[in-house]
Amino acid sequence: MSASTTDSAMPLEPMPKAGKQGAPAKRQPDIIRPYGDTTGDGMVQVSFTLPVPHDKRAEGAALQLAAKMGLEPALLVHAKPMGPDFTFFVVYGSAKHLVDLREVTVVEREFPLLSPTEVNKAIKSRLRRKLVVVGACIGTDAHTVGIDAILNIKGFAGEKGLEYYREVKVVNLGAQVLVPELVERARAEKADAVMVSQVVTQRDAHIHNTTTMSAAFREAYPAGQVPLLVVGGPRFEEGSAPKLGVDRIFGRGTTPGEVASYLVHALAAPTTKEKA
Amino acid sequence: MSSRAKPLLDLDPATVRQARALARKAGRPVVKLAQSHTTVSVERATLRLAGLSGADHERVPWVNHLVDAVRAEVGLEHGVTTPVYDALRRGEAPDLLTLAQKAASGSVQFRLPAGRETTRAQALARREVSRGIRTIDKQRANRDRLITRHGDPEQRPWIYLIVATGDIYEDIPQAQNAAREGADIIAVIRSTGQSLLDYVPEGATREGYAGTYATQENFRLMRAALDETSKELGRYIRLTNYASGLCMPEIATLAGLERLDMMLNDSMYGILFRDINPIRTFVDQRFSRQIHARAGIIINTGEDNYLTTADAVEAAHTVTVSQLLNEYFAKEAGLEDWQLGLGHAFEINPELPDSFRMELAHALLARQLFPDAPLKWMPPTKHMTGDVFRGYLLDGFFNLVGAMTGQGILLVGMMTEAVVTPFLSDRDLALQNVRYVLNAAGGLTEDFHPPRDGFIQTRARQVLGDAIDLLTDITQEPGKAPLLEAIADGTFGLMKRPADRGKGLDGVVVRADDYDNPATTMLEEGSNR
Numbered sequence: 001m002s003a004s005t006t007d008s009a010m011p012l013e014p015m016p017k018a019g020k021q022g023a024p025a026k027r028q029p030d031i032i033r034p035y036g037d038t039t040g041d042g043m044v045q046v047s048f049t050l051p052v053p054h055d056k057r058a059e060g061a062a063l064q065l066a067a068k069m070g071l072e073p074a075l076l077v078h079a080k081p082m083g084p085d086f087t088f089f090v091v092y093g094s095a096k097h098l099v100d101l102r103e104v105t106v107v108e109r110e111f112p113l114l115s116p117t118e119v120n121k122a123i124k125s126r127l128r129r130k131l132v133v134v135g136a137c138i139g140t141d142a143h144t145v146g147i148d149a150i151l152n153i154k155g156f157a158g159e160k161g162l163e164y165y166r167e168v169k170v171v172n173l174g175a176q177v178l179v180p181e182l183v184e185r186a187r188a189e190k191a192d193a194v195m196v197s198q199v200v201t202q203r204d205a206h207i208h209n210t211t212t213m214s215a216a217f218r219e220a221y222p223a224g225q226v227p228l229l230v231v232g233g234p235r236f237e238e239g240s241a242p243k244l245g246v247d248r249i250f251g252r253g254t255t256p257g258e259v260a261s262y263l264v265h266a267l268a269a270p271t272t273k274e275k276a
Numbered sequence: 277m278s279s280r281a282k283p284l285l286d287l288d289p290a291t292v293r294q295a296r297a298l299a300r301k302a303g304r305p306v307v308k309l310a311q312s313h314t315t316v317s318v319e320r321a322t323l324r325l326a327g328l329s330g331a332d333h334e335r336v337p338w339v340n341h342l343v344d345a346v347r348a349e350v351g352l353e354h355g356v357t358t359p360v361y362d363a364l365r366r367g368e369a370p371d372l373l374t375l376a377q378k379a380a381s382g383s384v385q386f387r388l389p390a391g392r393e394t395t396r397a398q399a400l401a402r403r404e405v406s407r408g409i410r411t412i413d414k415q416r417a418n419r420d421r422l423i424t425r426h427g428d429p430e431q432r433p434w435i436y437l438i439v440a441t442g443d444i445y446e447d448i449p450q451a452q453n454a455a456r457e458g459a460d461i462i463a464v465i466r467s468t469g470q471s472l473l474d475y476v477p478e479g480a481t482r483e484g485y486a487g488t489y490a491t492q493e494n495f496r497l498m499r500a501a502l503d504e505t506s507k508e509l510g511r512y513i514r515l516t517n518y519a520s521g522l523c524m525p526e527i528a529t530l531a532g533l534e535r536l537d538m539m540l541n542d543s544m545y546g547i548l549f550r551d552i553n554p555i556r557t558f559v560d561q562r563f564s565r566q567i568h569a570r571a572g573i574i575i576n577t578g579e580d581n582y583l584t585t586a587d588a589v590e591a592a593h594t595v596t597v598s599q600l601l602n603e604y605f606a607k608e609a610g611l612e613d614w615q616l617g618l619g620h621a622f623e624i625n626p627e628l629p630d631s632f633r634m635e636l637a638h639a640l641l642a643r644q645l646f647p648d649a650p651l652k653w654m655p656p657t658k659h660m661t662g663d664v665f666r667g668y669l670l671d672g673f674f675n676l677v678g679a680m681t682g683q684g685i686l687l688v689g690m691m692t693e694a695v696v697t698p699f700l701s702d703r704d705l706a707l708q709n710v711r712y713v714l715n716a717a718g719g720l721t722e723d724f725h726p727p728r729d730g731f732i733q734t735r736a737r738q739v740l741g742d743a744i745d746l747l748t749d750i751t752q753e754p755g756k757a758p759l760l761e762a763i764a765d766g767t768f769g770l771m772k773r774p775a776d777r778g779k780g781l782d783g784v785v786v787r788a789d790d791y792d793n794p795a796t797t798m799l800e801e802g803s804n805r
Contacts, residue, residue: 049701080704083453088701145469145485153585153771154549158657160585163771172551174472174779 032099042094044071049088054081062089070096109258111265116165119260123167126268127192130169133162133263134186134227135195136177139209144175146232147197150256159255168260179213183220191227192267195259198233206235207244214245228266230259285644285736286728292645295740298747299600305757307608310562313555314791316474316783318563319343319356321525322795324533325408326357326401328372329492331478338376339526340475345379349386353788357401362389365397372404394790402794406805409570409798412532416572419512419535422503426512429460431714433653433678433686436516437703440465442484444494448501453700455505455513458707461538461685463516464498466490471521471550472779476530490517490527495534514538516576519564520546522556522780528564532571538617538685539568542578543605544598547763548771549581553778554763558605565609566799575611576685577602580621580654582768588623588658592638593742594768595620599642600747601759603649610799613648617685621654622674630731632673637735639681640726645740653678655689667691671706675713680720686710 036043046069052058059079066074071093078090114122123131135147149156151172153163163170171189173182186194196213198206210231217226232250241249248262320339331337346356360375368384369375378384389397429435437459439450451462467484470477480497481489488494495517502513514537519528524541531539543561546552568575579595579602586594599618606616620642624631642651655674660667671689678686688706690698698706726732746767753761757775764774798804 047701049699082700082704083456086700088704144472148469148472148550152549152551154581158660164585 028101030101032101033097034095036094042096043092044095045090045092046071047088047090049082049086051086053084054079054087058087059089062087062091066091066093072096111262113257114261114264116160116257116260119165119264120167122264122268122270123165126270127167130167131193131263131267132169132171132189132191133193133195134171134173134182134189134191135197136173136182137175137197137199138177138179138182138213139198139205144197146199147172147195150195150197150232150254150259155256157253157255159257161256162260164256165260168263179209179216182213183216186217186227187220193228193230193263195230195232198231198235206233210236210244210246218245228263230262232259283644284725285640285733287641287644287737287740291740291744295596295600295645295744295747296604298744298751299597299604301751302747302759302762303601303604303608306558306759307562307605309555309757309760310559312787313559314352314355314785314787314793315525315556315559315780316340316343316347316352316785317523317525317560318793318796319346319352320523321529321563321567322355322357322405322793323360323372324526324529325795326372326404327407328376329478330373332377332380335478336380337475337478338373338380341380342372342376345382345384346386347785350388352785354388354790355787355792357405357794358394358397358792359386359388361401361404362387362393362397365393365400398792398794401792402797403805405794406798408529408533409795410804412529412567412571413804415532415535416570419537419572422506423512426506426510429511431718433683433714434460434514434650435707435710436461436463436652436685436687437707438463438465438687440487440697442467442486442488443482444480444488444497445482447488448498451498452501452505454703455502455509457704458711459513459688460511461514461516462498462502463538463540463687464488464490464494466518471518471546471552474522474780474783476523476526490530492530492534495530495536499535514574516540519568519575520578521550522546522552522560522783524557524560525563525567528567528571528573531573532567535571536573538574538576539564540578541565541568541575542581542598542619543602544763544768545578545581547773547778548768549585551771551773551778553781553784554760554773554775556778556780556784559784561605562609563796563799565606565611566796569610569612569615570799572615574615574617574650575606576617576652577619579619580623580657583621583623584658588621588625589628589634592634592739593746595638596641596645596739596743597746597750598768599646600743603646613646614650616646616649617652618642618646618649619652619654622656622670622677622689623658626656626659626670632677633731634735635673635677636680636726637732638739639677639683640732641736641739643681643683644736650684652685652687653683654687655693657693660691660693660695662695664691664695667693668705668709672709672713675710676717679714679717680724682721 033040033042034044050061059076062076063074074091074093076091080088082088135151137144137147151170152161155161162168214229229246230248231246234252236249320343323339328339343356346359350359363386369378437454439447441447465487467487467489477489477491480493499515502515506513516538517536519539519541546557547554579598582591582594622635624634656670668691674689690702690706692698692702750762751758755761760775766772
């Protein structure tokens with residue numbers, strides 16, 4: 001196992017030392033490798049389980065996988081049977097892959113992610129009252145999983161739901177709410193945002209339900225005063241919000257914190273040029 | 277649990293008595309309320325005891341159809357069984373199932389019988405419902421027999437592991453493997469959202485969100501599989517599920533019928549965290565706890581939830597308050613000390629100085645306040661960041677507190693908490709962690725005596741004092757049921773839950789003077805006929 005050819009492609013010159021304070025921005029190489037204890041050593045650790053009993057062959061299999069993952073040379077430092085049919089491995093090795101920082105692209109969320117404290121503070125200072133959210137599952141959908149994950153204090157993925165936010169007033173109407181009922185309640189509560197969840201729907205009922213809902217709101221409210229309409233569910237297409245007549249769509253895995261941050265972005269943004 | 281012989285904390289017995297007296301004072305009006313109401317789910321559970329099961333082609337259970345039909349015609353305030361068994365006596369249908377099917381299509385006339393007719397209908401109802409009670413008794417005897425045969429786990433705490441694939445047929449081999457790896461208790465997490473369904477799904481289920489539906493058939497399949505594994509391992513493996521949400525009484529009943537061994541069953545969790553109506557919850561809870569008491573099921577309460585929503589240091593006393601209330605409600609419903617898996621959790625921010633000492637103080641306080649209860653010790657979740665290495669260390673310290681304070685049930689912490697559903701290897705590593713700590717430090721209970729007026733003792737006394745203050749505030753709320761007022765104005769966590777709001781409110785019914793429920797009667801009398 002000699003030094004692999006990729007090594008020669010490494011920018012081996014050490015990174016320029018960051019000077020004293022006020023030194024010009026330090027130059028970062030474009031091509032990098034993982035760092036174990038020496039620049040350019042490429043060292044990584046991985047652990048995984050293979051569905052084979054622990055023996056010599058299993059260890060060979062682990063090394064083969066490591067090689068295919070680009071770890072060369074790879075060092076099998078730990079192998080332990082887990083029951084009769086599985087073996088757990090820890091492998092250290094030098095990754096032969098290079099990372100080109102110039103090719104890294106980052107998709108930015110259109111709004112910054114805020115902590116609950118920041119959300120409360122933003123609402124308090126910019127809206128100067130509680131932000132009112134009315135939520136419901138509309139149509140025949142009885143699955144409140146989605147709306148509850150976002151609204152209930154229990155929350156989702158370790159984040160508390162919107163009920164937890166001191167400056168947000170949540171009215172959760174639950175499942176199988178009729179659109180007129182939702183509109184009426186939104187008006188009564190002076191909702192800033194209306195949140196609708198569609199989890200389990202047949203055919204394209206979620207699209208139909210959503211367009212019905214957005215049309216009803218446009219009809220019931222004077223132009224420009226419709227509350228922010230937000231829908232969530234696993235089956236909505238990203239980017240179809242304008243087509244559905246809503247302001248924002250959230251997909252699978254959305255957390256309450258993201259929704260809260262979006263509400264601040266859309267309703268209590270730090271605009272300085274608000275006069276008009 | 278030897279802490280009674282040599283108490284590690286120097287708590288004033290008068291203070292402890294005061295805390296219990298306050299919990300009783302806060303709880304009693306709520307029990308009165310529970311005794312004067314019934315709910316659709318209590319009535320459905322009663323029909324389940326009488327043997328009614330199954331669902332129509334749209335998966336609506338027959339118990340729902342029958343209770344709804346009776347409610348529509350004569351109301352539920354007299355109990356569902358009197359009109360139902362009156363209809364059967366009048367020959368409206370040959371049996372309960374047929375009656376439910378006919379009721380679903382609206383072709384049965386229900387009435388409220390009078391005089392001798394009432395007595396006869398109620399006698400018949402009692403005879404039929406008593407079969408379910410006897411099945412529960414039989415299952416309890418079966419459990420005792422199997423424990424004698426296979427034995428209990430060698431060590432305390434018992435090791436509690438979770439499976440949750442959504443598919444009962446995937447859960448079974450996972451649960452069996454977990455038991456082989458060292459789990460003493462298997463908990464099958466329910467599908468997200470089941471707590472808000474006002475019916476219990478039917479049959480074996482293969483799809484759930486982040487968990488598997490609690491159904492009678494799923495209970496039966498899993499218990500049978502774990503019976504096999506218990507035999508294989510020479511150790512009785514306990515099975516846990518969740519009696520919470522809108523169908524708490526029915527799920528408790530199914531657990532008793534299918535010999536589940538532990539049930540999550542908190543007195544206020546549904547109210548605070550699921551926005552279920554407070555009265556609905558307390559009525560349902562009392563019935564479900566009476567069933568658990570009868571079935572020999574150990575309940576697990578959910579105090580860990582308070583610490584995930586609030587700061588674990590500032591809110592430490594809310595855990596104690598909830599434990600005291602849970603204890604009061606549990607004992608009132610007939611549960612004994614050995615059945616009280618009161619919960620608490622390792623959730624203090626590890627960045628705080630002395631966080632470990634505070635965890636020890638809180639855990640010891642619970643241990644000493646409830647010396648004969650198998651306390652349930654829950655692992656860190658809030659401060660698990662995704663750094664699995666740090667998480668593994670934190671779990672080690674969590675295990676150490678468990679070992680040093682004689683906890684009864686230890687829910688195994690996963691280093692991948694909040695990252696992924698645990699890998700096979702995560703579970704194995706987690707169990708190694710538990711075994712190492714119990715093996716290396718289990719005996720520390722002998723040597724560990726926090727000095728009087730040291731940090732730990734002082735902190736424990738402070739938390740108990742705060743708990744007494746909070747209980748005092750609660751009992752001083754206005755109205756007939758101060759605890760309900762306290763829940764309504766946001767005393768617990770940040771959630772305001774008024775008694776006239778919340779999910780499931782429309783399923784609450786005030787009992788009439790002639791209310792009859794043979795299940796409640798037999799559970800309270802301890803009779804089986």
